Amino acid sequence: MFENTAGSYVIEGLKEWGVGHIYGMPGDSINEFMEELRKEDAIRYIQVRHEETGALAAAAYSKLTGQIGVCMSIAGPGAVHLQNGLYDAQKDKTPVLAIVGQVSSSTLGTDTFQELKLESMFEDVAVYNRQVHAAEQLPDMLNQAIRTAYAEKGPAVLIVSDDLFAEKIKRDMPFTSSAYSVPKIRAAEEDLQSALELIQSAKKPVILAGKGAREAGAELVAFAEKIKAPIVLSLPAKGIVPDSHPYNLGQLGQLGTKPSEDAMKETDLVILAGTAFPYRSYLPDKAPAIQIDIEPKVIGKYYPATVGIVGELAPTLSWFTERANEKEKDFLTKYAQKREAWHADLQKDMDKETDKLQPQHVLAEVQHIMDGNAVISLDVGSVTIWMAKYLQLSGQSLVVSAWLATMGCALPGAIAAKLAYPGRQVIGLIGDGGFSIGMQDFVTAVKYKLPMTLVVFNNQKIQLIEDEQEQKGNPADNVDLANIDFAAFAKACGGIGYTARNRTELKTALASAKASGKPVVIDAYVEDISAI
Known part of the structure; x- marks a missing residue:
């Protein structure tokens, strides 16, 4: 009979399931689990600056690899921040595990500091949603959570009061294991x-x-x-x-x-x-x-x-x-x-020289430096439409928030892509609106030395919403964005930043970014043209 902390059994269980890294931010209701992670070299902890980034990255990792992505948070505000990424996993039908801390089991139910009814909060998003009530339950509930996430292709949430991770438990006969059999379904x-x-x-x-x-x-x-x-x-x-x-x-x-x-x-x-x-x-x-x-x-x-x-x-x-x-x-x-004529028209758009840089020019230049096995992490907005029309894929991988279509998904997707495939080129295509939603986690890419090229299509507005407002016959309203110097921001984070206002500057920036081996932001000022 073996006696060890419940948290150590969780670490072993994650390793058995092939988990190699976890996205999260430390905090008071997961400190005991953090201590277990500190002692483990086989599971890499990726410290993000916002839990939403962690959840979106876990979902993107799962979409790219088919393996479960794992994120974690503290109780209260950290748990709330996970929701957007978990809904992305739910809507795009991909397995994710969220380990969510909870206040101490001795104070649970007393409305103490940062206590929320977490099971109620995650009920709509999760395919598995359980609060652990005793340390002895943890190893088996972990297996159940991960197995359900794979079987039902969605997010599983395991809520654990932090003190339970530190409790010692005896394990002589496990009730469950990490075995999972993928069904082969044949048509009638x-x-x-x-x-x-x-x-x-x-x-x-x-x-x-x-x-x-x-x-x-x-x-x-x-x-x-x-x-x-x-x-x-x-x-x-x-x-x-x-x-x-x-x-x-x-x-x-x-x-x-x-x-x-x-x-x-x-x-x-x-x-x-x-x-x-x-x-x-x-x-x-x-x-x-x-x-x-x-x-x-x-x-x-x-x-x-x-x-x-x-x-x-x-x-x-x-x-x-x-x-x-x-x-x-x-x-x-x-x-x-008809297809040939359509592509000929697109090529004319990309070849046309204009005074100002246009979105199709950006994508034409990205095409030139894109490797055959590159991963493209795409954000949501007018950039989605431009990419779908102008960028030609032939073996590259694409990751995007498809069904939820949440802005701000491209940077987490790029982080996940580089962790999944360290040897492959990673390119993020992002609007200025989407990047500014979660750009603080560019410093995460810098911290963990994750080379990537993030191309920000900067037209200082939420272009797609402007187009939709005008299509409804309404004047555009509240779509203009205050400009940010994204290149300067990238440098402030310790990465590389380039500004491109014309095609020549863009070509130089893309070539330099590819050769740099570092996280790069290219602030591409594009002309204000309709995406629709």
């Missing part, structure tokens, strides 16, 4: 046959693929080539099929392309592959649909599926590819030509 034969009949009869099929196709890119392309179907990708799926592939029409919706929008209007069969695309107005009025997903609850959720297939995407697409008839190229050829 009758559903596959029904879907095949629709595919065989369709003359203008279109495939709309989402992030569920991340591990099925080759199968997706093979299927599209067999049935001569254009491919449209949701934003989180950008890059799964190279933007240069002749079947790839780009994204759909507000940040999409005209060819993808037109193809959806004309199609006689929509094949939703690993996506629950929510924007009904961009989908056909009446076309039949096949929806393939491993989650039964999303079948028909946003579009009336004619046939729903619950199963893994790669084997399902391979099954169709083997059995589907080769189709005529007329519909595909039409949209391949």
Whole structure:
């Protein structure tokens, strides 16, 4: 029989689950757990300046790697700050563990300093949400929390009074372990046959693929080539099929392309592959649909599926590819030509020389210095639309707050990307509004020597909201931002800062940033143009 602190068993449990680092900020209701972390070299503690950064970074790490991201906080205000990142994990269906401190168990329930009803607060966001009441529960509840986060693809919250971490417990026979088996879900034969009949009869099929196709890119392309179907990708799926592939029409919706929008209007069969695309107005009025997903609850959720297939995407697409008839190229050829014309127009925009730097110029120059395996951490706002249109991905990884669409996600995403893949280039594309939400954690990148290039699109306004206000017929209001010298800020943090007001300055800054091996902010002053 072994006797040790409950906190030490938590550390061992995290190691068994493959956790290599935790994001957080020290404080009085997690001090005992911090002491356990101090003694452990295998788990790296990443001290952030705001708990929201930690939670968003944990979510981004999980999106990029498929492994659970871990963050922690004190009770009260620290716990409140976690919420945005945990909701991002929930909405983008990715496993995260939050270890949340609570006031001492001897004062719990007395409305003491910084005490909140944490279980109530996390109830809506968490797939697992439990308060630990006895030290002996901790090791097993940790396993339950992590296993549930993986199984239900969302955030698990473990709330622990700090004194429990320091209590010694005896462990002779664990009730649980870190074993987790990933289910292999195969589609029902009758559903596959029904879907095949629709595919065989369709003359203008279109495939709309989402992030569920991340591990099925080759199968997706093979299927599209067999049935001569254009491919449209949701934003989180950008890059799964190279933007240069002749079947790839780009994204759909507000940040999409005209060819993808037109193809959806004309199609006689929509094949939703690993996506629950929510924007009904961009989908056909009446076309039949096949929806393939491993989650039964999303079948028909946003579009009336004619046939729903619950199963893994790669084997399902391979099954169709083997059995589907080769189709005529007329519909595909039409949209391949539209795609070429669209990309030619985009190239003209990028090549056009103007007095002032424009967003498409920035992205054209980023394209030139971007490695084939780079990680692109994208923020939310007009920069999202510009990136979707102008940046061509072909094997790079993209991380973004997709469903929650929270501004300020790119810097945490870049931090997580560099910790996940130290040898890969990391580029953050951020609006000035998004960067200023959480830019204090640039110093975190400096502290931990995490090389990255953050390109701030500085137009001194919340561009996307201005466009939306004006589209509604309202005058733009409260969208202008006071200017910040982001390059000077980067230098003040101990990093490198460059200012770019024209294309020549931008080229020099990007090349220098890539060669520096340090965290860099490029303050790119872009002309005020509409994002929509």
